[in-house]
Amino acid sequence: MLEQLKEQVFQANIDLVNHGLVVLTRGTASGIDRESGLVVIKPDGIPHQKIKPKDMVVLNLYGQVEEGNLQPSGDAPTHLVLYRQFKNIGGVVHTYSEWATCWAQAGRGIPPLGTAHTEYFYGEIPCTRKMTRNEMESNFEHETGKVIVERFRELNPDQIPGVLVNNHGPFTWGADVNNAVQNAIALEKVAQMAFRTLIINPDAEMGAALLNKHFFKKNKNYGQK
Amino acid sequence: MLEQLKEQVFQANIDLVNHGLVVLTRGTASGIDRESGLVVIKPDGIPHQKIKPKDMVVLNLYGQVEEGNLQPSGDAPTHLVLYRQFKNIGGVVHTYSEWATCWAQAGRGIPPLGTAHTEYFYGEIPCTRKMTRNEMESNFEHETGKVIVERFRELNPDQIPGVLVNNHGPFTWGADVNNAVQNAIALEKVAQMAFRTLIINPDAEMGAALLNKHFFKKNKNYGQK
Amino acid sequence: MLEQLKEQVFQANIDLVNHGLVVLTRGTASGIDRESGLVVIKPDGIPHQKIKPKDMVVLNLYGQVEEGNLQPSGDAPTHLVLYRQFKNIGGVVHTYSEWATCWAQAGRGIPPLGTAHTEYFYGEIPCTRKMTRNEMESNFEHETGKVIVERFRELNPDQIPGVLVNNHGPFTWGADVNNAVQNAIALEKVAQMAFRTLIINPDAEMGAALLNKHFFKKNKNYGQK
């Protein structure tokens, strides 16, 4: 079942490799079929080079395997929390991409410094608080999802489709799994350029007007009709 | 019409990709036929991988489409201001290239620090002032062109064929569209090396004599006759 | 003899090149057959591009050539000290990889800053003390091994499978030669990301709980059964 979604999720996982986002073998993309409430995700511990579309694992929103003989990615519990709480998202990506992970390790959100940022993220890409010992020692991946949701209590995940998990790495999401991959690519580039920008000028910032203008303009003014 | 210029502009847009200057899909090259006053530019929202020479859009200097069924690049208004104000230029390029964009986001001009810089740019590559809320909320791309022209009030665009737009990214130009691409490549390299140079020695600078010598020498002493 | 190990050690040396870890021609991988106590290592001074499995040199643990007409790598004495002292390791790698070598040159250990680090290294990747003039002027490679072992007097080499030799470069090891290569790849990425993380936030650190959790979790919870 969900053969088309499996194909998309498979391709998204391959795209992560092709865009250089898979570091130290870490890189998981998933997608959801909102109608059935079923999630398709990469199997665990199998190198990207060896996966096939039919290896994708089908889960329900509570983590039970509905189809497939392989174990789902160990990151699945985080993805599931996000699908349950962020009602509009259709895909999730997690990597150790080499620039975004540094901001996550530093425990710092990435401030908006230019239109390259605001075409994808409406404001700072936030970083979660550090997790407590209790949270880590129960179900780490599940608690990771919860701490992300907590961080978005006053933020709109549809306008800021990504987060940095403290001392861990980035997650992105989007309308579908391909969009989540595009946001992971954008996050990586934004993370790289913010790093360099703040070295050139530690006081760099952009005004709210440009932030508003550019984010809301993007989907309105560009492209063919 | 302008089939040869369309071919050149097409190739220039592909060259931007081949030189790694297209970041987050942003990268537009255009060229002008000064005799007819017509501008050829990449269509909007179509990935570089899919464009063909015949997709290039022909505009007059006031933005009206003279040929082509596709929308011109959303950046066209900026290009048009530059063509109207900088009378000698034949091509314009805009990207989010990964080093020059950082200087733009930092709001800092790139100082000349060595002969690699002065072979292409006679002095600092300037950064525009931040735009006002009013400028942003009217026609952002048109105002972007105006703020560039304002910044060059006392500078010679033929000697400094590039600029950084504050919180946005770089524009370069040249005698023709290929020359504008070459200047975009040079700007990127100069931006990278200035970043590193000023980390090694924050007080680095070059004397006016070497700046003069090398810039004016370039087109005189080198190459085959 | 040891044809299978020669093939593995050969492949590991090629893998170092393919992963970009061979800088300035430096890059040596070796493996040990614990039953016979024989070590297989790359020959000295022959470019990686030209070696074949049959060129691998077989040594005993005291450095005598047991098979092969070529000289063993000049780094062999260091490898042999590690095999003699770290009883569980099956492979060793030494490179001048471009990020880890910088930490070695800086004389600084790499602190654990995120789960990317702790999936491979349980705590700081230590740096040795500087060697004395006497140590350098006797047998440099042998003394290099001894100073590594000294540094691990209160550390567990099975939990921290790598080290930075002061003013020199990194060594990694593992259960077999392929595992040593994987740890060299991980060390390089960790070194790169720690460099950037501490620029973003000089006070970055991770708590002991996350360190424990993630290191011990890795081999338990992930992968297919």
Added chain:
Amino acid sequence: MLEQLKEQVFQANIDLVNHGLVVLTRGTASGIDRESGLVVIKPDGIPHQKIKPKDMVVLNLYGQVEEGNLQPSGDAPTHLVLYRQFKNIGGVVHTYSEWATCWAQAGRGIPPLGTAHTEYFYGEIPCTRKMTRNEMESNFEHETGKVIVERFRELNPDQIPGVLVNNHGPFTWGADVNNAVQNAIALEKVAQMAFRTLIINPDAEMGAALLNKHFFKKNKNYGQK
């Protein structure tokens, strides 16, 4: 004449491209036949992609073209000064390679920080003083050679086969043109790693004992007999 040397010099110029050292089209390798006192150098202004062995220009040590219809590289006067003053060298390379050029622009020599450095350069890779206005306004390339020679008045060019020309870029040399290319590759890597090392630890340095040990060891202890 000198067909074999032309072939070597041609190949060396191509190697500069293949190793990523040609930045902004700048990259010239030359070689000398000490018996005849003739120098073979890349022609000027022709892209590396288009040169052929037969295009190499033959000059005498005073700059007169002995063979070839093309103009010699504009950098030839610098090469000739080095060949006249550094009696043992057989090849010279000049580039704008992206790390060494930053140290040159910063006006800073590259200190020895590890064995990767001292395997190629016995001590700091020096930077020349800034040139005077007079020097620049007479024959820039010739004066560039003279300022390099001045910098080596108390240094041994056979032990330190490279230099940074202030506000300009690196030159390297060697026993032959291929060796000069190898030293250009090494200089680039050393420049990159010193940059990063001094960010990690601004007080990094290496002792004289290790410097001596490693430099003089290199050609004695390694390789096959």
